[in-house]
Amino acid sequence: xxxxxxxxxxxxxxxxxxxxxxxxxxxxxxxxxxxxxxxxxxxxxxxxxxxxxxxxxxxxxxxxxxxxxxxxxxxxxxxxxxxxxxxxxxxxxxxxxxxxxxxxxxxxxxxxxxxxxxxxxxxxxxxxxxxxxxxxxxxxxxxxxxxxxxxxxxxxxxxxxxxxxxxxxxxxxxxxxxxxxxxxxxxxxxxxxxxxxxxxxxxxxxxxxxxxxxxxxxxxxxxxxxxxxxxxxxxxxxxxxxxxxxxxxxxxxxxxxxxxxxxxxxxxxxxxxxxx
Amino acid sequence: xxxxxxxxxxxxxxxxxxxxxxxxxxxxxxxxxxxxxxxxxxxxxxxxxxxxxxxxxxxxxxxxxxxxxxxxxxxxxxxxxxxxxxxxxxxxxxxxxxxxxxxxxxxxxxxxxxxxxxxxxxxxxxxxxxxxxxxxxxxxxxxxxxxxxxxxxxxxxxxxxxxxxxxxxxxxxxxxxxxxxxxxxxxxxxxxxxxxxxxxxxxxxxxxxxxxxxxxxxxxxxxxxxxxxxxxxxxxxxxxxxxxxxxxxxxxxxxxxxxxxxxxxxxxxxxxxxxxxxxxxxxxxxxxxxxxxxxxxxxxxxxxxxxxxxxxxxxxxxxxxxxxxxxxxxxxxxxxxxxxxxxxxxxxxxxxxxxxx
Numbered sequence: 001x002x003x004x005x006x007x008x009x010x011x012x013x014x015x016x017x018x019x020x021x022x023x024x025x026x027x028x029x030x031x032x033x034x035x036x037x038x039x040x041x042x043x044x045x046x047x048x049x050x051x052x053x054x055x056x057x058x059x060x061x062x063x064x065x066x067x068x069x070x071x072x073x074x075x076x077x078x079x080x081x082x083x084x085x086x087x088x089x090x091x092x093x094x095x096x097x098x099x100x101x102x103x104x105x106x107x108x109x110x111x112x113x114x115x116x117x118x119x120x121x122x123x124x125x126x127x128x129x130x131x132x133x134x135x136x137x138x139x140x141x142x143x144x145x146x147x148x149x150x151x152x153x154x155x156x157x158x159x160x161x162x163x164x165x166x167x168x169x170x171x172x173x174x175x176x177x178x179x180x181x182x183x184x185x186x187x188x189x190x191x192x193x194x195x196x197x198x199x200x201x202x203x204x205x206x207x208x209x210x211x212x213x214x215x216x217x218x219x220x221x222x223x224x225x226x227x228x229x230x231x232x233x234x235x236x237x238x239x240x241x242x243x244x245x246x247x248x249x250x251x252x253x254x255x256x257x258x259x260x261x262x263x264x265x266x267x268x269x270x271x272x273x274x275x276x
Numbered sequence: 277x278x279x280x281x282x283x284x285x286x287x288x289x290x291x292x293x294x295x296x297x298x299x300x301x302x303x304x305x306x307x308x309x310x311x312x313x314x315x316x317x318x319x320x321x322x323x324x325x326x327x328x329x330x331x332x333x334x335x336x337x338x339x340x341x342x343x344x345x346x347x348x349x350x351x352x353x354x355x356x357x358x359x360x361x362x363x364x365x366x367x368x369x370x371x372x373x374x375x376x377x378x379x380x381x382x383x384x385x386x387x388x389x390x391x392x393x394x395x396x397x398x399x400x401x402x403x404x405x406x407x408x409x410x411x412x413x414x415x416x417x418x419x420x421x422x423x424x425x426x427x428x429x430x431x432x433x434x435x436x437x438x439x440x441x442x443x444x445x446x447x448x449x450x451x452x453x454x455x456x457x458x459x460x461x462x463x464x465x466x467x468x469x470x471x472x473x474x475x476x477x478x479x480x481x482x483x484x485x486x487x488x489x490x491x492x493x494x495x496x497x498x499x500x501x502x503x504x505x506x507x508x509x510x511x512x513x514x515x516x517x518x519x520x521x522x523x524x525x526x527x528x529x530x531x532x533x534x535x536x537x538x539x540x541x542x543x544x545x546x547x548x549x550x551x552x553x554x555x556x557x558x559x560x561x562x563x564x565x566x567x568x569x570x571x572x573x574x575x576x577x578x579x580x581x582x583x584x585x586x587x588x589x590x591x592x593x594x595x596x597x598x599x600x601x602x603x604x605x606x607x608x609x610x611x612x613x614x615x616x617x618x619x620x621x622x623x624x625x626x627x628x629x630x631x632x633x
Contacts, residue, residue, distance in 0.1 A: 006416075083485075091376055091397075096348070100355035103432040108282075108439070115437035116492045116618065119344065120376055120397030125619025128487035134504055136485030137621065138405055141376035141395040149394045152418075153409060160412045177355060180363050181371050210392075210418060212335060258335055258390035 008158050009268060010204040012075025014067030014168075014191035015241055016044060019228045023070060023241075029228075030238075030245035036228050043187070048130025056113055057126075059172045060092040063189035064123035065130065068168050071191035075201050077164065079131040082193065083157055084166040086124040086139045087150025089233040090174070090184055092117060097176035123170070146171075147190075147237035148254035148261045154194055155208055164195040171233040185231030190241060200270050204244055207264040211253075216260035219252045240265065282439055285448045287462025287559025288430055289314070303370050304382040306347035308429040312383055315427065315465025324469055325387050328421050338392040338419035339384050340410045342402025342426035344563035344618075346395070347378040349431035379427050383467075391419055397563070400526070400617035402426055403466065404566030407625055408483040410470050425467035428563040434461060441493055449529035449560070451553035452538060452595055453588040459528045462559020466567035478574040481515065481610070481626045484508030488620030494532050495616060499540035502614070505622040506544060509612060513626035520549045521608040522582050523598070524569045526616045527553020528560050533616065535594050542596030550606060551598040556586030566615040570625060577608040577629045 013023045020026040021041035028034035046054055046062040047069045072079045095118045102110050121139035142149035147169050154167035170189035174182045221239040229235045243250040243265040254261045292310050316322045350373045354364040372381050380395045396402045403426025410422035438444050445458035488501035525537055541551050554572050561568050576582055584602040613625045
C-alpha cells in the first residue's frame with residue numbers, strides 16, 4: 001500500500017446543529033436554495049437509549065447518537081457491522097464543568113452516573129450498547145485538528161480492513177468557568193458511513209491524501225453557511241458537508257498536525273437500471 | 277491534589293511535585309505532563325526518538341498517545357483557585373491544558389515531532405489501542421515510525437469518580453483473590469517507538485479490538501467482547517491459543533472484571549499458558565495501563581520470567597491453572613496483554629520475542 005491517494009465512498013451522511021437540524025433539511029440550506037430556520041432546534045432526543053438513560057444523556061451523547069443513527073439509515077446499513085471512530089475536541093464540557101465544580105466543593109458527592117458520562121468514549125460506549133455492536137470503536141481528540149484526525153483514522157481503517165466504517169464527530173458548548181479558557185459554542189455533530197467500494201447507496205467518492213504543509217490553510221465554507229455553526233470547535237468541518245450537498249466536484253482541505261488532509265469530493269450515483 | 281478524605285491505597289509516582297518542566301515547555305505545566313516528561317527522560321527514550329527523527333524526518337513519525345483524563349487535574353486546580361471574577365488563575369489559562377489532547381500536544385512539542393499527532397481516549401484500553409492505530413499508519417505508509425504510549429496521573433476526577441462507583445479497595449488491590457475488595461488507582465507514563473523493522477524484538481505481532489455492547493461501567497458477564505478481541509489478536513498474529521506462553525491480564529481486582537476474565541482465560545487457553553495481573557505492583561493506571569503492561573510483558577519475555585500476582589493470597593474459584601500467584605522462571609516466545617476498558621472497549625495485544633516462523 002502506498003502513501004498516495006486513496007478512495008472512500010460516502011454511503012451515508014448525518015448532520016445536526018441547532019440551525020441545521022438534520023442532513024435532509026441541511027442540503028438545500030447549504031446549497032443556498034433555502035434559508036436556515038431562525039429558531040434554534042431543541043436538542044434531539046437521543047435514539048437507541050432506554051428511557052432512564054435518555055433523560056440523563058449528555059448533549060454529546062444525544063447529538064453523536066442522533067447523527068450516527070441517521071447516517072446508518074441513509075446508508076441502509078446495519079450499524080452492528082460497522083467499526084466506528086468517534087472524534088471530539090473537548091468531550092462533554094458540561095460534565096467537565098460539573099465534575100471540576102463538585103470536586104472543588106464537595107468531592108465525595110460526585111455522581112457515579114455523571115462520572116461515567118465524563119469519559120471521552122461515553123458516546124461511543126452508548127452507541128455500542130444501543131446498537132448491540134460488538135465491532136470496535138475508538139474515541140479520539142486532536143485539538144483543532146480533531147475532525148481531520150477522526151476522518152483520517154476512519155479512512156485508514158477502510159483501507160486496512162476493506163470494510164465500511166462509521167466516522168462521527170461532535171462538539172458542544174463550554175460551560176461555567178471552563179468557558180473562560182475553552183472556546184466552543186453551540187452544538188455540532190456529523191457522521192459519515194465510509195465504504196471501500198461503491199454501492200447503490202453511495203452518494204459521493206472522496207479521494208484523499210496527506211499533503212505536507214507547515215501551516216496548512218483549511219478550505220472555508222461559504223460565509224452564510226459558516227455563520228450557522230460559527231464558534232463551535234468543529235466549525236471548520238462544515239465545508240466538507242457543504243461540498244457533499246453541492247453535488248459538484250470540489251477539493252477540500254482539513255488540517256492535521258504539521259500536514260493536511262486533501263479531500264477531492266465528487267458526487268457519485270449508480271445509474272438507475274433501465275425500466276423493464 | 278487536594279487532601280483526600282478517602283481511605284485507599286494509591287500507586288503514586290514519587291517526586292512528580294518536585295520536578296517542574298523545563299522553561300521552554302512551562303506552558304504545558306501539569307502533573308500529567310510532568311509525569312510524561314519523566315517517562316520521556318527514562319531509559320534513553322528521548323534520545324532514541326531523536327535518532328529516529330534523523331533517520332526518517334520529524335514529519336514521518338506519527339505520535340499516537342492514550343490517556344483517560346489528560347491534564348484534567350489542572351482544570352480541577354483552576355476551579356479550586358478561581359479569581360474573584362470567575363477567571364482561571366493566570367498560570368492555568370492555556371486552553372490546551374484543559375483539552376483531552378493536552379498530553380499529545382505536549383509530547384509532540386517535547387519530542388519536536390511534526391507528523392500525524394492524535395489522542396486515543398477510550399478509558400482503560402487507550403494506550404493499548406494506540407498500537408493498533410499506529411500499526412495501521414505504518415501499514416498504509418502514512419508514517420515510517422510511530423511513538424506510541426500513554427500517561428494518566430492521579431487526580432480528583434478519577435479518585436472520587438471510581439469511589440462513587442464503589443470500585444475502590446480500602447486495601448492494596450488483590451487481583452483474582454476470592455476476597456478482593458476492588459481496585460487501587462495508580463499513575464504511570466510509558467512510551468514505545470514502533471518501526472517496521474529492526475535488529476531485534478520485541479515484535480508487535482497482532483492486535484484485537486472489540487466492544488462489549490453491554491454496560492458503561494461493567495464488563496459483559498461472559499466476556500463476549502474480550503473473547504472476540506483475543507481471537508482477533510491471535511488471528512492477526514497467526515498464532516493459536518496453544519502458542520501463548522504468558523498473558524498479562526487486565527486483572528483490576530474489581531469483582532466483575534476478574535470473575536469474567538478468569539472464565540475467559542480458563543475457557544480459551546491451555547494449562548501451559550501462564551497468566552497474571554501485575555496491578556498489585558502498579559495499581560490500575562487507567563489510560564496508561566496498556567503501555568505499562570505491554571512494557572512489563574516485554575521485560576518478562578526478555579528476562580525469561582513471568583511475574584505473579586502481588587498481594588493476592590489465594591485464587592478465586594473461577595481461575596483456571598493459567599493464573600499464577602508466584603513469580604516463575606519461564607521461556608517466553610509469544611505473549612498477550614489484555615486491556616478492557618470502561619464503556620466496554622477491549623483491546624488485546626500480541627507480542628513475540630521473535631517473529632513467528
